Amino acid sequence: MTLEExxxxxxxxxxxxxxxxxxxxxxxxxxxxxxxxxxxxxxxxAVATATTQQWGERLIRSWNEGWMDAPRRVGxxxxxxxxxxxxxxxxGDSTSANLFKLLVAALRADPARRVILSEAGNFPTDLxxxxxxxxxxxxxxxxxxxxxxxxxxxxxxxxxxxxxxxHYKSAxxxxxxxxxxxxxxxxxxxxxxxxxxxxAIPVNLGGAGADLAVGCGYKFLNGGPGAPAFLYxxxxxxxxxxxxxxxxxxxxxxxxxxxxxxxxxxxTRWLAGTPAVLGMAALEAGIDVWADVDLAQxxxxxxxxxxxxxxxxxxxxxxxxxxxxxxxxxSHISFRHPHAYALCQALIxxxxxxxxxxxxxxxxxxxxxxxxxxxxxxxxxxxxxxVATEAWSDPAYQVRAAVT
Amino acid sequence: MTLEExxxxxxxxxxxxxxxxxxxxxxxxxxxxxxxxxxxxxxxxAVATATTQQWGERLIRSWNEGWMDAPRRVGxxxxxxxxxxxxxxxxGDSTSANLFKLLVAALRADPARRVILSEAGNFPTDLxxxxxxxxxxxxxxxxxxxxxxxxxxxxxxxxxxxxxxxHYKSAxxxxxxxxxxxxxxxxxxxxxxxxxxxxAIPVNLGGAGADLAVGCGYKFLNGGPGAPAFLYxxxxxxxxxxxxxxxxxxxxxxxxxxxxxxxxxxxTRWLAGTPAVLGMAALEAGIDVWADVDLAQxxxxxxxxxxxxxxxxxxxxxxxxxxxxxxxxxSHISFRHPHAYALCQALIxxxxxxxxxxxxxxxxxxxxxxxxxxxxxxxxxxxxxxVATEAWSDPAYQVRAAVT
Numbered sequence: 001m002t003l004e005e006x007x008x009x010x011x012x013x014x015x016x017x018x019x020x021x022x023x024x025x026x027x028x029x030x031x032x033x034x035x036x037x038x039x040x041x042x043x044x045x046a047v048a049t050a051t052t053q054q055w056g057e058r059l060i061r062s063w064n065e066g067w068m069d070a071p072r073r074v075g076x077x078x079x080x081x082x083x084x085x086x087x088x089x090x091x092g093d094s095t096s097a098n099l100f101k102l103l104v105a106a107l108r109a110d111p112a113r114r115v116i117l118s119e120a121g122n123f124p125t126d127l128x129x130x131x132x133x134x135x136x137x138x139x140x141x142x143x144x145x146x147x148x149x150x151x152x153x154x155x156x157x158x159x160x161x162x163x164x165x166x167h168y169k170s171a172x173x174x175x176x177x178x179x180x181x182x183x184x185x186x187x188x189x190x191x192x193x194x195x196x197x198x199x200a201i202p203v204n205l206g207g208a209g210a211d212l213a214v215g216c217g218y219k220f221l222n223g224g225p226g227a228p229a230f231l232y233x234x235x236x237x238x239x240x241x242x243x244x245x246x247x248x249x250x251x252x253x254x255x256x257x258x259x260x261x262x263x264x265x266x267x268t269r270w271l272a273g274t275p276a277v278l279g280m281a282a283l284e285a286g287i288d289v290w291a292d293v294d295l296a297q298x299x300x301x302x303x304x305x306x307x308x309x310x311x312x313x314x315x316x317x318x319x320x321x322x323x324x325x326x327x328x329x330x331s332h333i334s335f336r337h338p339h340a341y342a343l344c345q346a347l348i349x350x351x352x353x354x355x356x357x358x359x360x361x362x363x364x365x366x367x368x369x370x371x372x373x374x375x376x377x378x379x380x381x382x383x384x385x386x387v388a389t390e391a392w393s394d395p396a397y398q399v400r401a402a403v404t
Numbered sequence: 405m406t407l408e409e410x411x412x413x414x415x416x417x418x419x420x421x422x423x424x425x426x427x428x429x430x431x432x433x434x435x436x437x438x439x440x441x442x443x444x445x446x447x448x449x450a451v452a453t454a455t456t457q458q459w460g461e462r463l464i465r466s467w468n469e470g471w472m473d474a475p476r477r478v479g480x481x482x483x484x485x486x487x488x489x490x491x492x493x494x495x496g497d498s499t500s501a502n503l504f505k506l507l508v509a510a511l512r513a514d515p516a517r518r519v520i521l522s523e524a525g526n527f528p529t530d531l532x533x534x535x536x537x538x539x540x541x542x543x544x545x546x547x548x549x550x551x552x553x554x555x556x557x558x559x560x561x562x563x564x565x566x567x568x569x570x571h572y573k574s575a576x577x578x579x580x581x582x583x584x585x586x587x588x589x590x591x592x593x594x595x596x597x598x599x600x601x602x603x604a605i606p607v608n609l610g611g612a613g614a615d616l617a618v619g620c621g622y623k624f625l626n627g628g629p630g631a632p633a634f635l636y637x638x639x640x641x642x643x644x645x646x647x648x649x650x651x652x653x654x655x656x657x658x659x660x661x662x663x664x665x666x667x668x669x670x671x672t673r674w675l676a677g678t679p680a681v682l683g684m685a686a687l688e689a690g691i692d693v694w695a696d697v698d699l700a701q702x703x704x705x706x707x708x709x710x711x712x713x714x715x716x717x718x719x720x721x722x723x724x725x726x727x728x729x730x731x732x733x734x735s736h737i738s739f740r741h742p743h744a745y746a747l748c749q750a751l752i753x754x755x756x757x758x759x760x761x762x763x764x765x766x767x768x769x770x771x772x773x774x775x776x777x778x779x780x781x782x783x784x785x786x787x788x789x790x791v792a793t794e795a796w797s798d799p800a801y802q803v804r805a806a807v808t
Contacts, residue, residue, distance in 0.1 A: 025460070025461045025463070030463060036459075036463060036467075038460075039455065039456070039459045039460035043455070044456050044460065047452075047455045047682060048455075050629075051443065051447070051448050051452075051628070052427070052443070052448050055440075055443050055628055055629055056429070056442075057429045058429075059429070059434060059436065059442065059757065060436045060439050060440045060757060060759065061752075063440075063629075067629060067630075093498070093677070094497070094651065094676055094677020094678060094680075095677055095678075096649065096651030096652065096676040097501060097649060097651070097676055097677060100648075100649055100676075104540070120663060121663065124652045124663065125651045125652035125653075127663050127664075127665070128651060128652055128655060131650055131664075131665045132647070132649055132650035132651075135648060136508070136539075136540035136541075136648055144663060169661075218678065224459055224681070224682055225458075225459055225471060225678070226471075226680040226681040226682070227680075228680070229677070244504075244536045244540055245500065245501060245533070245536055246532045246535055246536035247498065247500030247504075247532060247533055247536075248500065248527075248528045248529035249500075251532060254528070255762065256762055257528050257573075257761065258528065259524060259525065259526075259528065259531050259548060260531075260535075261531070261535045261536070272498055272504075273497070273498020273499055273500035273501060273529065273633070274498060274620070274622065274630045275629075275630045276498075276630040276632070276680050276683050277628070277629035277630040277683075278451060278628055278630070278682045279681075279682050279683055282455070282682055353463065355464065357661065358659065358660055
């Protein structure tokens with residue numbers, strides 16, 4: 001593809017006007033929105049309002065003027081993006097904490113089933129938290145198998161199948177319908193981690209018949225650094241599962257101040273402590289941008305952006321580890337390179353921000369809300385040039401720092 | 405005390421200049437800083453910087469420019485306020501989540517001890533979370549006894565004594581030294597909830613030999629609505645306890661992306677998910693105000709403010725349920741009144757914000773950083789007048805809404 005062809009695609013891009021809703025620093029091609037989404041202009045305003053007006057002026061009264069209901073309200077807005085009903089999603093805590101709540105609850109659903117089944121190389125916190133969860137349920141264990149062996153490992157002891165829908169490193173996407181069916185056929189629940197799927201690709205939890213899901217707010221949803229995470233429980237499970245993190249905000253009557261815990265009806269029981277108001281304000285503004293987005297258009301554009309960057313990598317012989325078939329992947333593209341870390345640093349120095357994943361992966365997020373075809377064409381051009389000139393060989397780019 | 409006498413106290417108040425560091429809405433006497441602390445001017449700036457510059461301009465790079473270390477950095481700043489070493493405190497999640505982590509860890513410290521001992525009428529989330537924690541440790545149970553029976557209920561089965569240092573309703577304060585000694589004499593750990601103590605009164609965890617503590621950031625510490633909470637583990641326990649919420653940010657090498665969980669050394673292992681950056685920015689600015697505060701001066705002023713409001717209540721026969729002896733209480737004052745809810749609403753309508761606690765308590769926070777003696781004198785005057793004129797009898801003030 002030529003730059004002119006990329007421009008032509010931009011000229012007819014229905015999503016192009018959304019770019020103006022984001023702050024993007026000049027001189028930077030930001031292809032890391034899968035790690036931290038860009039700042040929506042409205043989020044900066046919402047956070048300022050929450051701070052100076054709601055906190056500063058209204059003070060404690062703001063709890064009755066929108067804060068208290070925010071976890072349900074923002075959850076309801078996320079629902080459409082993941083194919084859920086509004087009363088099936090709530091926002092609060094981190095993805096890790098929400099995974100813990102749901103895994104422990106799922107392990108308790110059927111005493112005959114004690115195994116969490118997951119994939120080797122899943123996002124680390126999913127496996128780490130699963131370790132923590134099995135420590136909280138007598139007899140529980142964690143079975144981690146290679147990706148290709150997951151479906152065959154489902155069995156009569158499986159309590160819950162824990163899968164990350166889109167793989168954080170490779171962008172490989174599980175077939176949500178098929179794996180949900182397989183889990184159910186084995187009598188197990190399924191818990192989908194949508195951190196790299198929500199806002200990246202169309203997701204239909206309800207259509208798949210999924211039981212449980214979590215996901216993070218700060219990647220494709222553009223909710224801000226460390227944004228509150230979301231949690232989904234299908235209606236049929238809402239009365240039967242309860243949270244081990246039984247904090248007061250999940251109580252049926254939090255302001256009755258009684259000693260005994262009694263879980264609230266519906267999704268409210270999955271709350272624990274006081275909601276993180278400032279983070280919630282940013283997240284809500286980020287989610288509101290999505291109200292005008294056609295997810296089919298989003299996904300079509302993501303596929304075009306993928307093809308542009310894939311072609312650039314192929315031109316210099318980069319090994320792409322992401323699936324070529326669009327319906328088998330999420331909305332990022334990853335290449336394998338023996339000097340991936342230094343290559344990533346060299347590209348950052350040239351104004352292209354992607355990220356590195358140990359040991360040899362360089363990863364680029366494709367975020368159609370604020371990336372144009374031209375942006376990605378230019379990113380590809382920088383990538384091609386950096387590989388062709390062996391930019392990674394500069395020792396300055398080989399010094400490792402803590403990265404995310 | 406007369407208004408002139410209150411003015412005279414203000415004239416020599418070494419803390420008086422700190423008031424200008426806070427935003428306080430005109431026409432409001434805010435005596436609810438024990439529920440939600442007022443907005444520090446620097447917090448509004450810090451949140452704006454974190455949003456527009458760090459998130460908006462630096463994007464993902466900000467993780468290496470201060471965000472990643474914030475939980476330890478802010479924890480280190482809180483340490484002085486609670487008598488801890490800088491490497492004994494970390495910030496993250498909510499008070500409820502932190503209680504859960506420490507209670508489960510404490511129950512696992514000695515298999516022969518399976519009981520969490522606490523006080524009836526403790527802040528609800530403490531007891532609710534204790535219920536959740538015992539559900540995660542085989543054989544564990546929760547023993548809740550009346551305040552006067554706590555010390556006598558310690559025994560060879562007690563794993564951890566869970567107490568809220570300053571009672572949220574009455575302001576009664578436990579003798580931290582004595583109860584810590586008693587717990588240790590029984591072979592138990594002690595976990596102090598400092599939510600109504602940190603920033604309210606001088607606290608010396610190290611001096612008392614306390615084992616564990618948690619506390620919230622949004623009350624006397626002025627960290628903002630739903631601010632991240634803090635968590636304390638005495639050095640001698642740091643290698644022996646681990647978090648059941650074993651998320652990636654508590655991993656020894658979070659960016660090695662390995663499947664198996666290995667807890668980080670020191671306090672980092674108590675982190676779980678990605679830190680809530682925007683809330684952390686507000687909290688850090690709130691904590692920084694404390695750098696210039698002499699806690700002995702703070703406490704002396706709190707006692708003066710208490711006396712002013714106590715006298716006003718006594719003048720109209722209000723029953724004070726808070727201890728009169730300063731070293732037996734925290735930094736709020738509570739009165740019992742059969743129409744406490746409507747009285748609270750009537751006072752809010754007159755510009756005095758306190759809060760109501762079911763069923764019959766009206767509560768006022770005494771926050772010497774931003775309340776003058778005159779403020780509290782005026783608050784007392786409004787209280788006197790409202791009681792004398794039976795302001796609660798207006799039906800408009802009796803309609804109950806959700807309150808915090």
